[in-house]
Amino acid sequence: MATKKIEAPPPASPESKSQSANGSKVMPAHTGAKSGQPPVSKNPHGIPDWRLEQLPFHIESEWGDGEYRYKIVGDTSAPVPPLRPSKYLGKEQTIELFRYMIVNRRMEAVLESMYKQSLVIGELYQSLGQEACSVATAYALDKDDWLGPMIRNQGSMIVKGYQPRATMMQYMGKGDSPTKGRDSGSHYGDPKTLNVVAPISHLGDSIGVLAGVALGARLQGKHVACLGYIGDGGQSTGPTYEGFNFAAVQHLGVVLVVEHNSWAYSTPVELQFACKDLADRAIGYGVPGVIVDGTDANQVYDAAHEAVQRAHRGEGASIIEAKFMRMKSHAMHDSAHYVPAKVKEYWKRRDPIARMEQYLKEAGWMTEARIAEMHAEVERFINEERAVAEAAPMPGPEDAGTDVYFDNAVDIPVKYGEVRVKNANKNRKLSESSAPGHYK
Amino acid sequence: MATVTYLEAIRQAIWEEMERDSRVFVMGEDVGVYGGAFKATEGFIHKFGKERVVDTPISEMAIASAAYGASLTGLRPVGEFQFMDFISSAHSQIVQILAKSNWRWGAPAPLVLRGPSGGGVSGGPFHSQNPEMFYVHTPGLKVIAPATARDAKGLMKSAIRDNNPVLFFEHKFLYRRVKEELPLKDYTVEIGKARVHREGRHLSVITYASMVYVAQEAAEILQKEGIELEILDLRTLLPLDRDAIRATVEKTNRAIVLHEDTKTGGIAGEIAAIINEEAFDSLDAPIVRITAMDAPVPFSPPLEKAFLPKVEDVVREARRLLKY
Numbered sequence: 001m002a003t004k005k006i007e008a009p010p011p012a013s014p015e016s017k018s019q020s021a022n023g024s025k026v027m028p029a030h031t032g033a034k035s036g037q038p039p040v041s042k043n044p045h046g047i048p049d050w051r052l053e054q055l056p057f058h059i060e061s062e063w064g065d066g067e068y069r070y071k072i073v074g075d076t077s078a079p080v081p082p083l084r085p086s087k088y089l090g091k092e093q094t095i096e097l098f099r100y101m102i103v104n105r106r107m108e109a110v111l112e113s114m115y116k117q118s119l120v121i122g123e124l125y126q127s128l129g130q131e132a133c134s135v136a137t138a139y140a141l142d143k144d145d146w147l148g149p150m151i152r153n154q155g156s157m158i159v160k161g162y163q164p165r166a167t168m169m170q171y172m173g174k175g176d177s178p179t180k181g182r183d184s185g186s187h188y189g190d191p192k193t194l195n196v197v198a199p200i201s202h203l204g205d206s207i208g209v210l211a212g213v214a215l216g217a218r219l220q221g222k223h224v225a226c227l228g229y230i231g232d233g234g235q236s237t238g239p240t241y242e243g244f245n246f247a248a249v250q251h252l253g254v255v256l257v258v259e260h261n262s263w264a265y266s267t268p269v270e271l272q273f274a275c276k277d278l279a280d281r282a283i284g285y286g287v288p289g290v291i292v293d294g295t296d297a298n299q300v301y302d303a304a305h306e307a308v309q310r311a312h313r314g315e316g317a318s319i320i321e322a323k324f325m326r327m328k329s330h331a332m333h334d335s336a337h338y339v340p341a342k343v344k345e346y347w348k349r350r351d352p353i354a355r356m357e358q359y360l361k362e363a364g365w366m367t368e369a370r371i372a373e374m375h376a377e378v379e380r381f382i383n384e385e386r387a388v389a390e391a392a393p394m395p396g397p398e399d400a401g402t403d404v405y406f407d408n409a410v411d412i413p414v415k416y417g418e419v420r421v422k423n424a425n426k427n428r429k430l431s432e433s434s435a436p437g438h439y440k
Numbered sequence: 441m442a443t444v445t446y447l448e449a450i451r452q453a454i455w456e457e458m459e460r461d462s463r464v465f466v467m468g469e470d471v472g473v474y475g476g477a478f479k480a481t482e483g484f485i486h487k488f489g490k491e492r493v494v495d496t497p498i499s500e501m502a503i504a505s506a507a508y509g510a511s512l513t514g515l516r517p518v519g520e521f522q523f524m525d526f527i528s529s530a531h532s533q534i535v536q537i538l539a540k541s542n543w544r545w546g547a548p549a550p551l552v553l554r555g556p557s558g559g560g561v562s563g564g565p566f567h568s569q570n571p572e573m574f575y576v577h578t579p580g581l582k583v584i585a586p587a588t589a590r591d592a593k594g595l596m597k598s599a600i601r602d603n604n605p606v607l608f609f610e611h612k613f614l615y616r617r618v619k620e621e622l623p624l625k626d627y628t629v630e631i632g633k634a635r636v637h638r639e640g641r642h643l644s645v646i647t648y649a650s651m652v653y654v655a656q657e658a659a660e661i662l663q664k665e666g667i668e669l670e671i672l673d674l675r676t677l678l679p680l681d682r683d684a685i686r687a688t689v690e691k692t693n694r695a696i697v698l699h700e701d702t703k704t705g706g707i708a709g710e711i712a713a714i715i716n717e718e719a720f721d722s723l724d725a726p727i728v729r730i731t732a733m734d735a736p737v738p739f740s741p742p743l744e745k746a747f748l749p750k751v752e753d754v755v756r757e758a759r760r761l762l763k764y
Contacts, residue, residue, distance in 0.1 A: 183544050191512045191547040198545040200536050208502050209537065212509020212517075219465065219491055219515060226509075239501050239532065246502035250494075404579050406548035406603045414514035419462040421489030428487040430455045432448055437478040438522070439561040439612060 038084060047279045049291040050299045052081035055323065059268040059340070070268060070338055076346040083359040086298035088305050091365045097139050097297055098356050098366075099374060101131040104155030105353060106375075106382045107164040111171055115332055119390065121173045122184055127152035129327030130261060132297035132352035134229075135159055137257050137320070140304035141227055142312075144416075146195040146213050148206040148228030150259075152326070153199075154186045156229075161194045164382055168389035175395035182399070195224075203234030207256060208243025211317075214252035218314070220416035225311035227255040227304065232272055233264020235281070244317065248285040253311025255304065256319050259294065261326040262347075266338045279321035287317045294322030295352040298359070324350070444622050447615040449589035450554075451480050453596035454518055456626065458488055461516065464600055467494035468503055468520030477522040478556060478615060504530035504553060508538050508605075511551045516600055521555035524609055525569045538605040539580030552599045556612035557585075558650055558700055559732075559748060563612070564739035570649075570701040570732075575607050576678045576710075582631055583678040585609040587652035589620045591675055594629030602631060611649045618653075632676045634684035640668035643758050644688040646711055647698040648674040651749060655698055658754035667762055677707055685711060686718040693724040694761045698749060703731040725764035728757045 041049045057074025089097065108126045115124045127134060134155035138147055147153075147160045154167045162178075169177035170184050178188035179198075189198030197206055197213070210226035217224040230240050235258055247254035258278045262269055275281070282289025288310070292299040300322055307318035325347040329336035360366040366374075444452065458464045465488070466481055472495040475482030485493040496503050500521055507517035521527055527534070534553070541549045559568035575583050582604055586592040592610065599606040637652055638659055645655040652673045659669035672688045674681065689695050695715055697708035708729040715727055730749045738744050 179544055187544070189545045189547065191545075197509075197512070198541075198547070200540075202532050202536055205505065205532060205537060208505025208533070209509040209512075211502070212506030213512055214509070215494070215506055216510030216513030216515045216517075219510070220513065239505070242497075242499040242501040243505055245497055246499060246506055249497055403543045403546070405582075406542040406550075408601075408603050410548075410603065412514050412548055412550055412603060414463060416513065419465070419492065419515070421491045424489035424492075425486045428483065430452060430483065430487075432444075433451065433475070433479040433482040435475065435479050435482060437447070437615065439563060439567075 037087065043277050043280070043291060045277075045280050045283060047277060047282065047289045047291060050084060050303065051291060051293040051323070052084060053078060053293070057343070059270050059343070070340055072340050072342055076342040080349050080355065082362075083296045083355055084299045087302050089298065089301055091363075094360065095365060097135060097301065098360060099378065100135040100139065100155060100159050101297065101353050101356065102375060102378045103158055103164060103382065104131045104135055106378050107154070107158075107167065107385070110382050110386050111168060112332070114168070114171070114386070120171045123331040123333065124171060125151045125185055125331050126328040127155060129295065129325055129347060129352065130259065131155050132356070133257065133259055133294040133300050133322045133324060136297040136300035137227055137304040140301055140308045141225060144195065144222070145224050145308065146197060146210060146226040148197040148199065148210045148226065149186050150199050150229045150231065150234070151186050153229055157186060157196060160196055162196075164385040165389045168386060169392055172389060173394065174389065174392040175399065176392040180399045181395035197228070202239070204230055204237040204240030204243060207240055207254065208246055210254050211243055211247035211250065211252050214247065214254055214311070215250060217416050218252065219419050220414055221418075221420045222416040223253055223312050223314040225253045225255055225308040227257065227308065229257045229259050231264060232258070232260045232262065232269045232278060233267065235278060236272055244285060247317040248287050251314070251316035253314070254317040255307040255311060256317065257304070258319060258321040260321055260323045261294075262324070263326050263330070263339065265330040266334070277321060279319055282319040285317070285319070287319060289319040289321065291321045291323065294324030295347075295350045295355060297352060297356055324352070442622065442624065443619050444589055445616050446589045446592050446610070446618040447478060447480065449593035449622060450596055450610060451482070453593040454481070454600070455484065455487070457597055457600045458484070458492065463514060463516045464518065465492035465494065465510075465515060466518045466520065467496055467507060469496055469498055469522055471495060471520055476520060478612065480520065500526045500530035501533055504533035504538065507551045507553065508533065508541070508549050511549045512547055516550045518552045518554060518600060521553065523563075523567050524555045524557035524571055525566050527553070527555070527571055527607075531574065534575065534581070534605070534607070535578045539578045541580070542604070543580060548603050549605045550603045552596075552606045552608055554596070554608035554610060556615065557609045558611040558613055559737050559744060560613040560650065562739055562741055562744060563737070565736040568737040568744075570609075572607070572609050572677055573701060573705055573707060576707060580605070581678060582606040582676070583609065584631065584676050585611070585649045586675055587611070587614070587637070587649050587673050589618055590622055591629050591635065593622060594627050595631065595675065597626075598628045598631050601628070606631070609649070613650045629675070632679045632681060634681035635673045635675055636688070637671040637673040638669065640670035640692065642668045642692055643694040643696065643761055644670045644672055644692045645696045645698050645754065646672045646674065646685060646688065648677065649700065651698045651700050654749060654751050655754060657751045658758065661751070661755050662758055667758060669758060680710070680714065682714055682718060685714050689715050689719040690722045693722050695723070696728045696730055696754065696757055696761070698730045698754060700732055700748060702734050703729060704734050706731050725761045728761060730754060730757060
């Protein structure tokens, strides 16, 4: 059984007024489970770091016994800190967000078993350990806001309104999948109702698209937040810079969630970029940046909520760097043997769902029994979704080559309203250009 | 009627469409106060406001992707590339996102990406190219390359009104060299339809953009020898007007395909294949391709002259085919 998403929590009125232009000011707590916020630290470049622990280790490559391998430099034994209490999420919202996380995880677990039964066609990309980041960021969006997911953000798509069957049918190449079997995995979207930009495999290419959506909406008098993701690997691409720089210079409400999941396929972050924190890039773009613990849904939500509110006020783009680890391999064929065991253990102890369960129990918001009940309910729900997906037909051959072009007889309406312009000399006539142009 | 240049025709088309439909807006490098490198949008920012005449950073990637994003909200952006050579910097956006959009996820992308292409002005290897075939090879796009002011205006209007991503290759050599009288009232030219530029009985020259005028000069020379060239101006390269190609070959039984683009993988090969499929029995002689050399576009005038197809090439090949 699917629960309908309730509206995202309304922003408390004092916060929008008191927030500084760069969005970095700490807001007063009002709905959090606990009173009092642990202090927010800053990284060496002044970027707020909301985490309650910094990574005490890094990866280096090592030569030994005639082979290269990755080794850990530092200590991985640190105890797991508690979640940072949310400044904005109340009990009901936290429980709903938690449920989305377990829906995300359960759906992928079922997909993995379907893959092993050869029901999934091609590859399967999973987000184990990333559920807090996908779900809590999307949970900060309003209905009119846009989402630009990547391959592991299927959890965010469920929050935005898709049912798990959509992703399942995509992976099975079904005719009833959102792309009619034309594309796979999370590569689907909806420009009309759910406002999700279908991702492509090329990394960073959606960021400029989200900027364009925000530009188009603003021309129609509406400030929407356009939240998209990029990985620690994907951020190396030119389109990431070009797209986000456009958003920054135009003060468009793009919220770029940099998912530092520690591995780009098999490449550790140490071989991907030279700066310590990717949030530092915010300084170069001229936008606010923040670092959060990507396994702490509260931190992730609060940062996303503030960035989204900033976008709604028309104040422009933001960067959120969420640090965590991809707990599965790049895709099913990959054994991820290159990940040192102790790194995996370190992050396994920081499982976002286990941490949230602990938080809910300590807050007195859910009992052990209630949590178990929710897991069982979600398991039944996902099984039902799987049955629907499995029963769906495969596409017919006629679907391969249709819809390449859109019908010119159909009018494409504006989404938000009439185009508005502040200053324009409407009476001006076109006169022939006499200025010299490039080349004779 | 008023006499306007090819460039002014394009300016008029965009201006009039922006007046007609508030969903249309332009974006590109230097398009605002400066009015664009070739002045295609001169004065636009004052008339339509900075919201509808968006100066972008130097990023064709951002122009293409943001134009596409805005189109998802129902707007109809016209993105300018200062030179079509720079379309390569937006290649991924165009072929991966825009072209597949409607087919993949039912998101129509009503937008135009336009700019000057072509040589003949000593622009060198990065300001003279004809990169249209990368995109003719990409289903989901429409590709236009007009030769006359009248077509430039009418096709630009059709492109802006089209519900699909349209790449509009203007020819910079023609910008101020071609002038003609245009109707004062609103008109469009249908995308996907070729135009017989000159009627003739003996041999068809199938061509587009600035090469229409090379063919025309050749036709005038050959006319004195009693050889009548028919010139078919394709105008749209994707979708190609197969009917017009078949009709002209059935009429003249001989075909030269002439283009300024390089030979290997140029559209001449595609057109030869269409003739083979649709009008093979009408042929009295082999199909001849006259194109630029398979080389980058050189800068220095003697080199560029050697590189580009010439009137004498068409004259020579026409004479040879007539004797075949």
